[in-house]
Amino acid sequence: MTDLVRRIIHIDMDAFYASVEQRDAPALRGRPVAVGRSQERGVVAAASYEARKFGVRSAMPSLVAQRKCPELIFVPPRFEVYRAISAQIHAIFARYTSLIQPLSLDEAYLDVTEPLFPRPFATIIAQEIRAAIYAETGLTASAGVSYNKFLAKLASDYRKPNGQFVIPPGAGEAFVADLPVNSFHGIGPATASRMNGLGIYTGADLRNHSLASLSHHFGKAAAFYYGIARGEDPRPVEPHRPRKSIGKETTYERDLHREEELYAALTPLAHNVWLACTRRQASGRTVTLKLRYVNFQQLTRSYSLTEPVASVRALEDTAHFLLRPLLPLLRPVRLLGITVSSLTSAEEKSTTEQLSLLSNF
Missing domain, CATH: 1.10.150.20 (5' to 3' exonuclease, C-terminal subdomain)
Incomplete structure (x- = not known):
């Protein structure tokens, strides 16, 4: 297999959460839909393509999304449904290869260099997978096909939604x-x-x-x-790759000088991290705050909880707890970051803990 040109497929469901809601509620079809909660501290988990035309995007605060699209319809997330459909989709992948690396509920890499059933081209496999997903779930998926993961991921974005694109060897x-x-x-x-x-x-x-x-x-x-930059990426598809942490950071165009600016900046960061945790059905016990001053001096502060973080509000409160000892500021801040580590998957939690994890999203 090492002498073969790799054949990698990247499958990405089209506006997955929002498409599921539109599938299950015909009245939502063709209308701008956001999965999330329309409230002051709410955040958009997913947006339909109709909503995206207005600039609504995932991880956007709900109030901002509503300003961009006054007709936006908010639908609360149903992660148990998304997980069940994701399992259906991954069962389709498994018909073709055992080398599957999930990135989230709606996205995965597949190595079909040596598929379970011979096919002359990876493009045919991608077409069959997309057709099977639509036939069995009523949802559409886009696919990118290439000789490495980086290019396959780029290719899947090139014909969205419900499309497929190939970057052949040498291109x-x-x-x-x-x-x-x-x-x-x-x-x-x-x-x-x-x-x-x-x-x-x-x-x-x-x-x-x-x-x-x-x-x-x-x-x-x-x-x-x-x-x-040369179209090269040697990373293999890793079927059981454990994720060690989930984090986000932002470098600000204007330095942050005041305490209230720092607290305000932590809110969207916490929401973005929580959205990533929720998508991966994971949370963690350790929260780390990263702060970089204008002179590039960097500080990190961590706190480990007895249980995994249970809500976006708990994550934001923990970040505030870590920030307080660093105030008043020694100098302006150019970067902030929040990371959750010591991860535990939702499957490892009890039913009560799962409900707690999602109830405040």
């Missing part, structure tokens, strides 16, 4: 050349901003930097960036 470097680096999976907003500051806006710009130069600016991640 990866040319494909990424004109794409903006902020569209690359693995390069977040903060890193993209740093790259832009170095004159790196596209894949071609990134390719023009040596490994030594990238290492100087980005440390251990440089090898990955150097590779993807």
Whole structure:
């Protein structure tokens, strides 16, 4: 198998949570729908394509989403339903390969280099999987097919919704050349901003930097960036890859100077982290706050709870608890981050704990 060109498929369900709600409630079809709660501390877990036309996106505060789309219909999440449908979808994947790496309930990598049933092309397998998903769940999926994970992920975004795209061997470097680096999976907003500051806006710009130069600016991640600029990604599909932590961080365009600014900034961060936890049906006992000053001095503070974090409010309160000893500020802050670790999956919790985990979403 090592001598074979890998055949990787990335399957991504189209607006999964929102599509499930529209499937189950015909009155919602064709209307702007947000899965989440319409309340002051609410956040959008998913948005239908009709809502996205107004700029509504996942992880957006509900009040902001409602301002962007006054006709927006909020539907409370039903994670038990999403989990059941996800299990159906993964059972379809398993007909073709045992090398499946789930990224969330609605997204996965499949290595079909040596499928369980011979097929001449990975594109045929992707078509069959998408057809089976629609026939058995009534939902649509998009697929990307390529020779590595990075390119397969890019390809699945290229024909959304309900589409499929292939990046064949040898075409990866040319494909990424004109794409903006902020569209690359693995390069977040903060890193993209740093790259832009170095004159790196596209894949071609990134390719023009040596490994030594990238290492100087980005440390251990440089090898990955150097590779993807050339359409290279050696990472295997890992069926049982354990996730150690879930976190988000933001580098601010304007430095934060006042206590109230810091507290306000922690709210969307906590919501984004909680959304990621909820999507992966996981939570954790340890919360870490990361703070970076304008002089790039960095502090981290952690606190371990006796039980996994049970709600977004509990996560935000813990972040506030970690921030208080750092006040008043020594100097302005340019970056904040929140991470949840010591993870426990929802399957490892009791039914009561699962309900607690989701009730305050």
